[in-house]
Amino acid sequence: MNKKIEKAVSKAKKILSTELTRKTFLKTLVAGGAFLAFSSNTAKKVFAQNGKTIDPRKKRETPIMDYELTAVTGGDIEKITRQSVDLLGGMGKFVKNGDTVVVKPNMGWNRTPEYAANTNPAVVAAVVKMCFESGAKTVKVFDNTCNEKKLCYQNSGIMEAAKAAGATVFYMDDWKYMPARFMRVDALMQGWPLFRDAIECNAFINVPIAKTHGHGTLTLSIKNLMGICGGNRGQMHWEMDKKLPEVYDFVKPDLNIIDAYRILTANGPRGGNLKDVAMKNTIIASSDPVLADSYVSETFFNIKGSTIAHIKRSQEYGLGKFYSSANTKIKIEKI
Amino acid sequence: MKKLKATRVISQIFFFLLVAAAFTVLTFPIKFIDTKEFFLTSPSLLIFSEISAVYLTKGMAVLLIFIIIAFLFGRVFCGWICPFGAVMDFFVFLLKPLRKYKESKPDKKLMIKYYALAVFAVLAVLGYQFVWIFEPITVFSRFFHLSLFPFFNAVTDKFFQYIIMNHDFGENIYYAISNNIFSARSISFKYSFAFFVLFMIPLLAAAFRRRFWCRYICPLGASLGILSVNPKFALRKKACSSDCGRCEQICRSNAIKHDGSYISSECVMCMDCTILKCYKPIENKKPCQKEIVQNSGLCQRQNKGISRKQFFLWISGAVAAIYVLVRKAYAASHFSKNSVIRPPGAMKEKEFKAACVRCGNCMKACITNGLQPVMFESGFDGIWTPKIDNITGYCEYNCNACGQVCPTQAIKALTPEEKLKQKLGKADIVKNVCVPWKDGIECLVCEEHCPVAEKAIKFVKEIINGKETDVPIVDADLCIGCGVCENKCPVEGRKRGITVNPI
Numbered sequence: 160m161n162k163k164i165e166k167a168v169s170k171a172k173k174i175l176s177t178e179l180t181r182k183t184f185l186k187t188l189v190a191g192g193a194f195l196a197f198s199s200n201t202a203k204k205v206f207a208q209n210g211k212t213i214d215p216r217k218k219r220e221t222p223i224m225d226y227e228l229t230a231v232t233g234g235d236i237e238k239i240t241r242q243s244v245d246l247l248g249g250m251g252k253f254v255k256n257g258d259t260v261v262v263k264p265n266m267g268w269n270r271t272p273e274y275a276a277n278t279n280p281a282v283v284a285a286v287v288k289m290c291f292e293s294g295a296k297t298v299k300v301f302d303n304t305c306n307e308k309k310l311c312y313q314n315s316g317i318m319e320a321a322k323a324a325g326a327t328v329f330y331m332d333d334w335k336y337m338p339a340r341f342m343r344v345d346a347l348m349q350g351w352p353l354f355r356d357a358i359e360c361n362a363f364i365n366v367p368i369a370k371t372h373g374h375g376t377l378t379l380s381i382k383n384l385m386g387i388c389g390g391n392r393g394q395m396h397w398e399m400d401k402k403l404p405e406v407y408d409f410v411k412p413d414l415n416i417i418d419a420y421r422i423l424t425a426n427g428p429r430g431g432n433l434k435d436v437a438m439k440n441t442i443i444a445s446s447d448p449v450l451a452d453s454y455v456s457e458t459f460f461n462i463k464g465s466t467i468a469h470i471k472r473s474q475e476y477g478l479g480k481f482y483s484s485a486n487t488k489i490k491i492e493k494i
Numbered sequence: 495m496k497k498l499k500a501t502r503v504i505s506q507i508f509f510f511l512l513v514a515a516a517f518t519v520l521t522f523p524i525k526f527i528d529t530k531e532f533f534l535t536s537p538s539l540l541i542f543s544e545i546s547a548v549y550l551t552k553g554m555a556v557l558l559i560f561i562i563i564a565f566l567f568g569r570v571f572c573g574w575i576c577p578f579g580a581v582m583d584f585f586v587f588l589l590k591p592l593r594k595y596k597e598s599k600p601d602k603k604l605m606i607k608y609y610a611l612a613v614f615a616v617l618a619v620l621g622y623q624f625v626w627i628f629e630p631i632t633v634f635s636r637f638f639h640l641s642l643f644p645f646f647n648a649v650t651d652k653f654f655q656y657i658i659m660n661h662d663f664g665e666n667i668y669y670a671i672s673n674n675i676f677s678a679r680s681i682s683f684k685y686s687f688a689f690f691v692l693f694m695i696p697l698l699a700a701a702f703r704r705r706f707w708c709r710y711i712c713p714l715g716a717s718l719g720i721l722s723v724n725p726k727f728a729l730r731k732k733a734c735s736s737d738c739g740r741c742e743q744i745c746r747s748n749a750i751k752h753d754g755s756y757i758s759s760e761c762v763m764c765m766d767c768t769i770l771k772c773y774k775p776i777e778n779k780k781p782c783q784k785e786i787v788q789n790s791g792l793c794q795r796q797n798k799g800i801s802r803k804q805f806f807l808w809i810s811g812a813v814a815a816i817y818v819l820v821r822k823a824y825a826a827s828h829f830s831k832n833s834v835i836r837p838p839g840a841m842k843e844k845e846f847k848a849a850c851v852r853c854g855n856c857m858k859a860c861i862t863n864g865l866q867p868v869m870f871e872s873g874f875d876g877i878w879t880p881k882i883d884n885i886t887g888y889c890e891y892n893c894n895a896c897g898q899v900c901p902t903q904a905i906k907a908l909t910p911e912e913k914l915k916q917k918l919g920k921a922d923i924v925k926n927v928c929v930p931w932k933d934g935i936e937c938l939v940c941e942e943h944c945p946v947a948e949k950a951i952k953f954v955k956e957i958i959n960g961k962e963t964d965v966p967i968v969d970a971d972l973c974i975g976c977g978v979c980e981n982k983c984p985v986e987g988r989k990r991g992i993t994v995n996p997i
């Protein structure tokens with residue numbers, strides 16, 4: 160043992176004492192320079208996760224709830240958010256002690272809250288607080304933004320609000336995406352990179368904002384999950400109606416809380432014109448995305464849910480049922 | 495006087511660390527320091543860029559302080575403050591075993607840097623600014639921003655990615671570092687290797703001559719040298735009768751002559767010679783001693799009237815000034831089209847190329863990594879000026895970072911409101927690439943991303959392949975040319991369905 164150490168020491172001494180010759184020096188310099196120049200590109204390749212894929216999220220049994228959908232209207236955002244979840248049966252139904260929870264708002268745009276392009280920070284904060292009250296260990300908040308991450312996180316006000324509520328807020332860096340392995344072989348999204356943290360969690364709470372998207376269609380809870388996809392997201396727009404239900408099914412959110420406090424009625428999803436913003440002061444909660452989305456589109460945008468391609472596909476896919484005032488157990492409240 | 499020498503070394507380390515730290519944290523949002531200050535220390539940089547682009551900045555006031563320092567104490571900036579000088583001195587220390595060289599006297603090549611400076615001055619009058627090639631502060635910052643930092647950023651990223659993904663550890667540390675120091679994405683730049691080489695050459699040269707760069711090339715050193723021909727406080731030699739010559743050999747700038755006198759415009763005040771006891775540090779000396787007049791060859795203190803040389807200098811100065819003003823008037827009346835997409839608030843093409851010192855500040859601060867150095871797209875005088883490359887990034891609607899950090903104001907510091915109205919270019923649909931126009935597939939990504947409230951991209955119905963499709967068109971009046979549409983266009987490769995062209 161001792162001899163080994165001695166040997167190593169003498170070797171090190173030898174290396175250190177060899178005089179720095181011009182040649183070796185130049186060599187190291189050139190090597191270093193080349194490394195410097197190509198590092199960012201090569202490093203990406205070297206450290207790329209080879210062959211690792213990610214499987215669909217394992218969701219807990221959907222608990223029996225008092226209502227299928229709740230819609231609470233009022234002036235105090237935190238109150239109505241809490242009430243909407245409490246009427247369903249409380250956050251405790253979805254979040255258990257020691258859970259890692261993902262709260263996924265829409266903060267894709269570099270806009271302040273009054274433009275209704277991003278989920279209201281107060282809603283996100285209220286949801287985060289409720290998760291902690293139900294015993295969550297960590298609550299993660301993130302979104303793959305369309306504009307520059309830093310600006311979206313800051314200007315949407317969500318970073319600050321969620322952090323104050325105790326959540327861990329971080330950027331979705333490229334390297335944390337993994338190719339998804341869909342169970343259906345014909346899935347269009349087969350192999351698409353999805354965000355690891357969104358899949359590896361105990362509970363997933365989807366917190367979208369209600370707004371228009373393009374001409375006529377809406378972005379609600381199903382569309383909100385685009386924010387966990389990586390890759391060339393623009394290409395998801397090609398045959399988007401078929402791709403969205405697949406992603407939703409892959410993630411299987413436990414609960415959707417739609418922020419309709421302010422809604423964007425035109426020029427979505429980015430907005431930018433205060434004229435297009437309408438106050439509805441409502442929060443909708445449901446664990447059935449088709450139900451929630453069709454309810455919101457019918458009540459706030461006057462569009463039948465079944466006419467929106469991706470919602471219709473989701474229903475066909477088996478994600479839920481359409482809203483109809485006759486046979487939906489719904490609770491509407493004003494506070 | 496070992497103490498003085500030690501103080502100098504400490505000062506060098508301090509300023510180096512200060513500059514390095516400030517450069518490192520320079521990302522959007524701009525924090526307490528925007529690093530502009532460092533560039534205002536250089537007379538050659540500021541004056542030449544302002545002459546060649548004909549404008550005046552407030553930075554000149556800061557510059558005055560450094561000019562006064564040079565008048566009083568000589569080239570202390572070079573020896574005590576310059577971060578590039580500090581790195582060079584460190585290399586001299588590293589390369590000591592390689593150096594088998596004795597100072598030869600007299601060294602005529604010392605004048606090279608003054609000739610080079612004169613060439614740069616003439617070019618500046620003609621409207622071309624090339625000092626940036628050798629200006630130490632920009633060489634340093636260019637290397638730091640565009641070569642070293644991306645490397646540092648990538649290595650830290652990869653290191654943490656590796657341990658987070660494989661050992662589930664270090665996530666919090668990583669986010670603390672990346673959120674506070676790095677830009678939100680890992681940045682990379684074209685031509686990183688060239689910046690590295692440009693930085694290494696002077697350092698390697700230090701193996702053969704100490705402070706090789708400062709002696710023969712540095713335009714900043716030359717401009718300070720002119721100012722410190724006859725500084726108020728300077729070193730003074732005690733009477734010396736021996737012929738040991740140690741002072742000659744010890745001087746890193748080759749400033750000490752064989753007779754013991756020294757050239758103050760070459761001395762960087764490093765204080766090495768003060769350990770010899772026959773040199774005394776800083777003393778108030780009488781103005782323009784005779785020997786200095788002869789030795790430096792630059793001190794023009796004669797009591798006669800105007801000499802022929804002076805007369806010639808004055809005349810050529812006046813001609814140059816008139817020429818510069820004429821050029822300015824001409825430029826104001828002529829519209830020059832941009833060759834590439836310039837950052838928001840940039841000067842007009844020709845002036846921009848002249849005013850930009852290629853320091854890389856804007857490119858480092860750019861939040862989307864969209865600002866990239868160009869090579870020859872904008873002519874030989876536009877090498878390494880920034881352009882917005884809409885494939886790597888785009889100009890973020892609410893961001894005005896680049897103007898905030900531009901030391902020469904080649905990019906104007908815009909207020910957020912002004913920035914929103916900047917027109918950078920104009921988007922055009924490429925109909926044989928755009929998916930709806932070509933194949934009739936629905937796609938609305940560009941419209942979705944357009945930041946203009948009224949949407950500069952509109953949809954019209956058009957029959958494509960016998961099918962009615964919504965196809966995008968651009969409203970030229972509303973389009974601000976931010977390039978987000980081109981950046982987000984899902985068509986892969988560098989040819990997108992919509993491109994922004996310079997105006």
Ligand code: SF4
Pocket residue numbers: 729744745746747748749750756760761762763764765766767768
């Ligand atoms: S004379 Fe030379 S050694 Fe002495 S202070 Fe000046 S540069 Fe340094």
Ligand code: SF4
Pocket residue numbers: 837838856859860861862864865882888889890893894895896897
């Ligand atoms: S080019 Fe645009 S995004 Fe980049 S720093 Fe300048 S203002 Fe910001």
